[in-house]
Amino acid sequence: MWRFKHSQIYKSIFRHGYEDTKENRIRQIRSNIFLHVHPAKIPEHAMKIRFTWCMGGITFFLFLVETVTGILLMFYYRPVPEYAYLDIKYLEFDVPFGVVLRNLHRWAAHLMVITIMLHMLRVFLTGSYKPPREFNWVVGVTLLVLTFLLSFTGYLLPWDQLAYWAITVGTNMVRSMPVIGHEGPFAVVDKYHDVRFMLLGGTEIGGNALLRFYVLHIMALPSAALIFIGVHFWRIRKDGGISRPL
Amino acid sequence: MNKQERKYVFPDLAFMEFLTAVALTIILIVWALLANAPLMEIASPARSENPSKAPWYFVGLQELLVYFDPWMAGVIIPMIIIICLAVIPYLDRNPHGSGGYSLSLRKFAVINFIFGFSMWAILIFIGYFFRGPNWQIYLPWESWEQVKDLEENLWSLNPVIGLIFIAAYFCLFMILPGMIKKDFHKRYGPIRYVIVMLALASMYFVPVKIFLRLAFGIKYVLVTPWFNV
Numbered sequence: 001m002w003r004f005k006h007s008q009i010y011k012s013i014f015r016h017g018y019e020d021t022k023e024n025r026i027r028q029i030r031s032n033i034f035l036h037v038h039p040a041k042i043p044e045h046a047m048k049i050r051f052t053w054c055m056g057g058i059t060f061f062l063f064l065v066e067t068v069t070g071i072l073l074m075f076y077y078r079p080v081p082e083y084a085y086l087d088i089k090y091l092e093f094d095v096p097f098g099v100v101l102r103n104l105h106r107w108a109a110h111l112m113v114i115t116i117m118l119h120m121l122r123v124f125l126t127g128s129y130k131p132p133r134e135f136n137w138v139v140g141v142t143l144l145v146l147t148f149l150l151s152f153t154g155y156l157l158p159w160d161q162l163a164y165w166a167i168t169v170g171t172n173m174v175r176s177m178p179v180i181g182h183e184g185p186f187a188v189v190d191k192y193h194d195v196r197f198m199l200l201g202g203t204e205i206g207g208n209a210l211l212r213f214y215v216l217h218i219m220a221l222p223s224a225a226l227i228f229i230g231v232h233f234w235r236i237r238k239d240g241g242i243s244r245p246l
Numbered sequence: 247m248n249k250q251e252r253k254y255v256f257p258d259l260a261f262m263e264f265l266t267a268v269a270l271t272i273i274l275i276v277w278a279l280l281a282n283a284p285l286m287e288i289a290s291p292a293r294s295e296n297p298s299k300a301p302w303y304f305v306g307l308q309e310l311l312v313y314f315d316p317w318m319a320g321v322i323i324p325m326i327i328i329i330c331l332a333v334i335p336y337l338d339r340n341p342h343g344s345g346g347y348s349l350s351l352r353k354f355a356v357i358n359f360i361f362g363f364s365m366w367a368i369l370i371f372i373g374y375f376f377r378g379p380n381w382q383i384y385l386p387w388e389s390w391e392q393v394k395d396l397e398e399n400l401w402s403l404n405p406v407i408g409l410i411f412i413a414a415y416f417c418l419f420m421i422l423p424g425m426i427k428k429d430f431h432k433r434y435g436p437i438r439y440v441i442v443m444l445a446l447a448s449m450y451f452v453p454v455k456i457f458l459r460l461a462f463g464i465k466y467v468l469v470t471p472w473f474n475v
Contacts, residue, residue, distance in 0.1 A: 022254070025254040025255075025256045025257070026254070026256075028256040028257075028260075029255050029256050029260070035255075035256070035260060038255045038259065038260070039255060040254065040255060040256075041252040041253060041254055041255060042252065042253060042255055042259065043251055043252055043253075044251050044252070044253050045251070047253060047258060047259055047262070049262075051346075054266055057263060057266065058266065058270060061266070061267050061270060062270075065271075065274065081289075085288040085289065088285060089285075092285065099282060100275070100278045100279060102283055103277070103278035103279075103281065103282055103283045104274055104275070104278040105283075106283035107274060107277050107278055107281070107283070108274055110302075111274070113303045117363075120331075121363060124334075124355075124356075124359050125347055125349075125356065126343075126344075126345060126346055126347055126348075127342075127343040127344040127345065127346070127348065127352060128344070128345060129334060129335040129338075130335065130338070130341070130343075130344040131335075133335070134335035134336060135335075137332075137334065137335045138332045138335070141328065141331045141332040142332075144331075145328055148303065148304075151301060151303060152301065152304070155301050158285060159288065159289045160285050160286040160287060160288060160289055161286040161287050161288070161289055161290065161293070161295055162284055162285075162286045162295070163289060164289035164290070164291070165294060165295045165298035166298065166299065166300050166301055168294075168298065169298055169299075169300045169304075169308060170300060170304065170320075172316065172320075173307070173311075173316050173317075173319065173320025173321060174320065174321070175316075176315070176316040176317035176320065176321065177317055177320075177321045178317055178321065178322070178473075181317065181321075184317045184321070185317065185472050185473040186472060204291070205289075205291070243344060243345035244345040244346075245344070245345045245346045
């Protein structure tokens with residue numbers, strides 16, 4: 001083992017040892033791609049659970065849980081009306097732990113909506129949106145909206161009654177958007193050109209709608225969320241870490 | 247901030263994050279083992295659910311459908327909420343209370359925010375637990391088999407009176423804060439002041455409208471050929 005640890009291969013992967021020195025503690029953060037989003041040192045105050053409730057971090061962790069479980073679910077799911085529901089049933093009855101996988105994906109999503117709201121509440125109550133963090137609050141609001149959209153687009157995918165009629169309620173509201181919805185005030189488009197048509201890929205919920213919601217859910221929205229999460233975290237560092245009393 | 251108060255992120259914070267992640271994973275797995283995500287019969291356009299409830303985080307908006315037209319409840323109100331949330335840091339000029347819990351220094355901001363936040367939660371709560379077939383009020387232990395009366399006697403205000411009411415309502419928001427606190431207006435500057443008061447007036451219009459509907463059966467305060475409020 002000692003020899004291996006001093007081999008070129010080991011050293012090319014792990015650049016430093018474990019010794020508990022000040023220098024090494026800093027290197028452990030700075031030389032690790034997953035940890036380097038942190039600064040090497042932070043004010044004691046920023047570590048208090050009573051201050052942050054850990055809600056931002058938990059929300060991010062839930063996003064990772066959603067990504068991992070979501071990718072696993074993609075192995076079993078086909079976004080076609082003929083198969084979608086059967087694939088969920090297959091997950092439930094035939095895939096080992098398939099039902100647990102789906103439950104994890106659903107409950108983590110619900111929890112994520114709750115934790116992101118609580119995170120926003122915490123940031124507001126601690127006045128953490130004040131200068132210089134104004135823009136990061138706006139990025140946060142964007143992430144909140146993306147979280148809602150991710151949750152919403154995931155809803156249709158099981159293709160059961162609950163999914164179908166929940167999306168019906170949602171897209172019927174879109175139908176009455178002012179100007180760009182065909183039943184809304186000041187409508188300038190008919191039902192074949194309005195925003196609901198664009199969302200559903202038709203005038204009714206069918207195969208096109210399922211595919212669109214699927215692509216939005218697994219690619220478009222997560223990519224957008226990932227970019228904004230990156231900006232959000234980067235901004236925290238650039239704005240001098242999480243907020244503290246002035 | 248002096249140097250002594252700083253701590254190394256590794257291992258203290260990194261381990262705390264790790265432990266939180268482990269704890270959360272355990273909680274999620276236990277939750278996923280104990281409770282199954284809902285799955286009903288296969289989707290059928292021919293058979294509509296009654297009530298068909300939106301996902302719970304949107305039930306608050308769905309609950310607003312009782313009191314507002316769909317484009318208000320589903321589009322305008324959410325858009326106002328999102329835009330107003332996003333511009334908060336640019337409206338709030340209070341330099342105090344940054345980086346700590348400080349209700350006493352930011353009463354105005356905190357009270358109004360908590361009001362909006364609670365309204366969101368309460369509407370979801372009512373929509374999720376207290377609504378049954380035809381979106382009528384059902385207590386959680388009441389059977390949905392018993393169909394409730396749909397009868398409602400709703401009326402709308404005369405357009406002139408409605409317009410006066412709306413105008414008076416918004417004027418009240420413009421004038422009242424200036425009367426209660428003299429420096430309010432000065433602190434915000436004219437444009438910021440108008441935006442803040444418009445936002446607050448819009449937010450408090452929701453409970454006002456709900457009250458008017460429940461107490462007096464008023465469907466619309468203002469009816470126009472183009473839209474109703």
